[in-house]
Amino acid sequence: MAESRHSVFRQFAASDWDGFLKGVEKEGLRVDRNGFIAQTPHPEALGSALTHPRITTDYSEALLELITPVFDSTAGMLKSLRDIHTFVQQNLGDEVFWATSMPCELDGDPSIPIAEYGSSNIGQLKHVYRQGLAVRYGRMMQSIAGAHYNLSLPDSFWHKWQELLGNEQSLKDFKSDQYFWLIRNFRRRSWLLMLLFGASPALDASFVAGVNHDLSRFDERTWFGEYATSLRMGDLGYHNNAQASLNICFNELSTYTQTLDRAIHTTWPAYESIGTRRGDKFIQINTSVLQIENEYYSAVRPKRTTQREEKPIQALEARGVEYIEVRCLDLDPFSPVGVNEAQIDFLDLFLLDCLLADSPRIGDAECERLDDNYKDVVANGRYRELALCRGGHRTPVSDAANDILSQLEPLAELLD
Numbered sequence: 001m002a003e004s005r006h007s008v009f010r011q012f013a014a015s016d017w018d019g020f021l022k023g024v025e026k027e028g029l030r031v032d033r034n035g036f037i038a039q040t041p042h043p044e045a046l047g048s049a050l051t052h053p054r055i056t057t058d059y060s061e062a063l064l065e066l067i068t069p070v071f072d073s074t075a076g077m078l079k080s081l082r083d084i085h086t087f088v089q090q091n092l093g094d095e096v097f098w099a100t101s102m103p104c105e106l107d108g109d110p111s112i113p114i115a116e117y118g119s120s121n122i123g124q125l126k127h128v129y130r131q132g133l134a135v136r137y138g139r140m141m142q143s144i145a146g147a148h149y150n151l152s153l154p155d156s157f158w159h160k161w162q163e164l165l166g167n168e169q170s171l172k173d174f175k176s177d178q179y180f181w182l183i184r185n186f187r188r189r190s191w192l193l194m195l196l197f198g199a200s201p202a203l204d205a206s207f208v209a210g211v212n213h214d215l216s217r218f219d220e221r222t223w224f225g226e227y228a229t230s231l232r233m234g235d236l237g238y239h240n241n242a243q244a245s246l247n248i249c250f251n252e253l254s255t256y257t258q259t260l261d262r263a264i265h266t267t268w269p270a271y272e273s274i275g276t277r278r279g280d281k282f283i284q285i286n287t288s289v290l291q292i293e294n295e296y297y298s299a300v301r302p303k304r305t306t307q308r309e310e311k312p313i314q315a316l317e318a319r320g321v322e323y324i325e326v327r328c329l330d331l332d333p334f335s336p337v338g339v340n341e342a343q344i345d346f347l348d349l350f351l352l353d354c355l356l357a358d359s360p361r362i363g364d365a366e367c368e369r370l371d372d373n374y375k376d377v378v379a380n381g382r383y384r385e386l387a388l389c390r391g392g393h394r395t396p397v398s399d400a401a402n403d404i405l406s407q408l409e410p411l412a413e414l415l416d
Contacts, residue, residue, distance in 0.1 A: 016157075018072070021071070023067070023077060023149075027063055027145035028099075039111075077344070100331055101230075103203075108140075145331055151323060176321040177252070200330045202223065229378055230378050243295075251362060376388060
C-alpha cells in the first residue's frame with residue numbers, strides 16, 4: 001500500500017519547512033457620510049489607479065482594491081494591509097471605507113460609476129472591459145466587495161516534496177500538477193469556508209429594488225436570507241449562465257487553459273445581440289463567452305504573474321502555476337481591514353491539507369454535486385437540518401464540517 005502524502009509530509013524536518021508565501025487583495029467601497037456610494041473620482045492622493053502597485057480600483061471608480069506585497073508571515077502581511085488601509089482612509093476626506101461585502105445604499109446602475117484609467121490604450125481597454133461587464137451582468141453585481149487570498153509554497157518546498165514523492169517531471173509541470181491537486185480538493189471542501197467565513201447574509205434594500213428574490217424582510221432598509229451565509233456568492237451576486245456552461249472542474253492545467261481560451265473565442269448569442277458598439281463608443285471588447293480570462297469567476301484560480309503584454313493564459317502555459325488565489329472570502333465586518341489572523345491561519349492549514357489529502361480527478365457527476373453542495377451552504381448553511389451529498393449519501397452539514405476539522409487537527413499540531 002502506497003504511503004499517504006500526510007506521512008510523506010511528516011518526513012520534512014523542521015529545518016526543511018520554510019512555510020508559506022502569502023498576500024491579500026482587499027476590496028472596499030468608498031461611501032459618503034450619508035451611507036451612499038461615493039460619486040467622486042478616485043482620489044488623486046492615492047496615485048494612479050492604472051499604475052499604483054498597492055492601491056487601485058476594481059469595477060467601479062468607488063470600489064478600491066488594496067494589494068499587499070508577498071510575505072512569508074501572516075503578521076507581516078496583515079501589518080502591510082493595515083498600513084495601506086490607514087493611508088487610504090487618511091486620504092478619503094469626508095468619505096469612509098464600507099466594512100461589508102454587500103454594498104451600501106445604491107440608486108440603480110447609474111449610481112455606480114465605472115472605473116476610469118486614463119486615455120492610454122491599456123487604460124481604455126480596462127474601461128471598455130468594465131463597460132462590457134455592465135451590459136452583460138449589470139453594474140449592481142459589480143459593486144460587491146470581497147477579499148482574495150493568494151498562497152504559494154517556495155521552491156525549496158517543491159524540490160524536497162518532489163524528491164520525497166519520487167517524481168521525475170520538470171519542476172514547472174510538477175508544481176502545476178500539485179497546485180491542481182490542491183485545487184480539486186479545494187473544490188470538494190470550499191463549502192466549509194462559506195460555512196465558517198460567510199459574512200453577507202443581509203443586504204441593503206436598494207440592491208434588490210425591482211428584482212424578484214426570495215429574501216425575508218428584516219426592517220425597512222434591509223433584506224436577509226434566513227439561513228444564508230453569503231449572499232455575495234449566491235444567485236444575487238456572482239452568477240452567470242454563460243459562464244456556467246464552461247463546466248470547469250480544474251483537473252489539469254492544459255484543459256483549464258484550453259477551456260478558457262475557447263471561451264474567449266466563442267461567441268455567445270445574448271452578447272452578440274448587444275454588439276460591441278453604441279454609436280462611436282465601444283461597450284464591450286467582444287461578444288464571446290468571456291471578453292478576457294479575468295471575466296471567468298470562480299472561488300479559486302491558478303495564477304501566474306504576467307509579463308508585459310502577456311495574457312494570463314499565456315503566462316500559465318509558458319511558466320506554469322505560481323500560486324493560487326482564493327476568491328470566495330467575504331469581508332469580515334468585525335475586522336478593521338476585512339480579514340483577521342485566525343482566518344488566515346486556518347486558510348493556510350486548510351489549503352495545505354488540500355495538497356496532502358487524496359485528490360482523484362473530478363468527473364462530471366461529482367463536479368455537479370460539488371457545485372450543489374457549495375450553493376446549498378451559501379443559501380442555507382445556517383439551517384440545522386441541511387445535508388450535503390458526500391460519498392453518494394446525504395450527510396448533515398455539521399457532521400461533514402466536523403469530519404474535515406477532525407482531519408485537520410493532526411496537521412495543525414504538526415505545524416505548531
